[in-house]
Amino acid sequence: MPKKTPTSPSRGPGTDVGRQMNRLRNQNENLKAQLMNTSLINELTKVMHSSTDPDRIVKTVLLGIQEIIEFDRVVLFEIDTREFCLKPKDWVGIDESSLADLTIPMGFEGGEITDAVFLNRHFLVDNPDPEADVFAERLDSKSYLVMPLISKMTRSCWDAKNCKKLSCPAHGSFNPYCWSIMGSGGDDASGLSENERRKRCIACPNFKAEGVFWMDRSVRKAKITSDHITTLSTILNQAGIIIENFRIFNALEIANDDLQDANKKLKVVNHDLRVAQSRINKDLEHARTIQQGLLPHDIEDTDEVSVGFKYIPAELVGGDYYDLFQIADGLFGIVVADVSGHGVASALIMSMVKVLLKTFADTKIGPQKTLERINRTFLSEIRTDNFVTVFYGVLDTGKNVLHYTSAGHCPALFFDKKSGAHSQVKADGLFLGVFPDMMLAESSFKYVPGRQRVILYTDGLTEAKNDAGDMFDLHRLEQAGLDTLALPPRKAMKRILDTQREFCGPNQEPADDITLLVIDI
CATH class of the missing domain: 3.60.40.10 (PPM-type phosphatase domain)
Known part of the structure; x- marks a missing residue:
């Protein structure tokens, strides 16, 4: 008798429904995770808004990165404009001794962490070379992320300086962060080296980079995803806006205090002037x-x-x-x-x-x-x-x-x-x-x-x-x-x-x- 060819089991309606249910469950979990992240970011933003000085805002960001995005070690490097380097300012999850005397030149040789500042973008570094990378050498980091902290821009550089140099790449650009535009830096920037251009940029009052965050997962081995980077960008953008708003508000408060003091002094001066004017008028009447x-x-x-x-x-x-x-x-x-x-x-x-x-x-x-x-x-x-x-x-x-x-x-x-x-x-x-x-x-x-x-x-x-x-x-x-x-x-x-x-x-x-x-x- 001829052999019967075996047939595949038929795909019934229940199989498709099951797959759709799984897909919906996954989407639901993703939405729940996104909602949770949004809620956490919102709460973190509230805490930053309630902070009374920029240092507390930065400390809140450090803890938020560690707890919300689950980075084990987070360091904020500040920009030392005089020595043209990055130095650790605040950190969580890391010993102070590990950061002792750590400085990173802000020139081209500084690597991805300085490029993050001058390109105004994040860098994810996997498997860094310990012989060429200071974080791999000193902190034994296998993978890390760097992202700049930029305060809010209120005016473009050419508008703030009333610059008429139309040949400058930053002039009229939709990118307000002029230091991140190659070739910018002044009238004669085209003849400058990249390091010289960077020195000129950080001396400019329109330079709004507050520092740069370095972070890694030394204990948690979970991979850094695009969702983590998006959440982190949102947090740092909010922090930059709040820091700039704080400075503006603080400057206004100082100006208001100075104005009130000046008004008090002016009242005294006006009183003295009125007294003096009265005496002068009497003297003039006598002279008349x-x-x-x-x-x-x-x-x-x-x-x-x-x-x-x-x-x-x-x-x-x-x-x-x-x-x-x-x-x-x-x-x-x-x-x-x-x-x-x-x-x-x-x-x-x-x-x-x-x-x-x-x-x-x-x-x-x-x-x-x-x-x-x-x-x-x-x-x-x-x-x-x-x-x-x-x-x-x-x-x-x-x-x-x-x-x-x-x-x-x-x-x-x-x-x-x-x-x-x-x-x-x-x-x-x-x-x-x-x-x-x-x-x-x-x-x-x-x-x-x-x-x-x-x-x-x-x-x-x-x-x-x-x-x-x-x-x-x-x-x-x-x-x-x-x-x-x-x-x-x-x-x-x-x-x-x-x-x-x-x-x-x-x-x-x-x-x-x-x-x-x-x-x-």
Whole structure:
């Protein structure tokens, strides 16, 4: 009889179901393991967030690596930028004596652990050569993993440095960790050796590598898997973010403390300044009172002379001076002076001018000689950077003549009130208090009583500006003088000042002292 060929047992439905169940069980176990890892990482992150300093964060990471990922020995190497090497900083599962005097150069010869820093990636080293590998030699490690600890990057290097070197490989790169990009390191990095480039990188403030972790399984012999590396990367990334956030927060707290201290000191300084300012204001008020006492408050009209006058200081005290005073019967001194600048110093010099003028004014000498005597006294007795412009005249009402001189002062305006004829009398000498020779000249003007008007002023009046930056100027003053010839001096003075204020606008404060005298003789 023919032999029957044996047949394979048929695959029934139960076999496929069993395999699917096994596959689902394996997937379920993997998911449970992943969930457990995620939960452990979450708890570890919470502990790191609650840490009060970076060292505690690092210690938490060390213990987490040992307990969660089950590495027996873990060492964190810190970067010694001065000696350009790695040194053990913290460790678990290893004797301190095993790490004594252990340093690893950060150059190319440092091996995978330094490459991990400068390539910003992990390295898994299996079966290292004891003659070439320090960890195989000193720690008898058969397989180990190295991974850098990188703190959070907040700005790219080219943005932080405002770098315009477009040829640098790091410029515009999507990789923010510029030290891990080959060829980066500065304008001339292309000519550097790798070790020189690394030295330059670790000196850069944008270098964010905190150190590098070394770990192995000296007791547990389980193989290091990609899942272990993924979990480890997640933990170290979280640690890097937390460390950088801690530094930022700590810097903000320090800055806030410094700011609060500065605010306290500022309050004290502000109080002292207010006290000092109050004293200064009182002193200025006293100075103003004294200065106002030096200026005439009321010049009475006589049959020979009628005057309208106004003084407007730019500050509490100023440097303008005016007066109309009697020298002798029928002789009157007329003066308008302007000390450069304004404020207390100018007011002091102004008071000296008044005292000297009243001292030297004499019937025996004219205006020119009087100013020359004052100038000599200034140069010999008063040392100052300020100068004084002066118009000084002596009015002789008996002879109907005005003798005058001008030491660098603004042009005086002479008007004939009947005909409207007018002229400018410009300075014929240099200002007072600077040069020994003022090059003054004395002039005389014969007038008809009752017909002559003289307008004297300081440059604060004509140089005042409106919102458009245009000055009131001499031409407008001259026209205002013509428009007010029919008015008595006091009303004419007021109308001229109103015209100037209308031109400058209501919001324009005087930038300089203003003095105006309108004199009818």
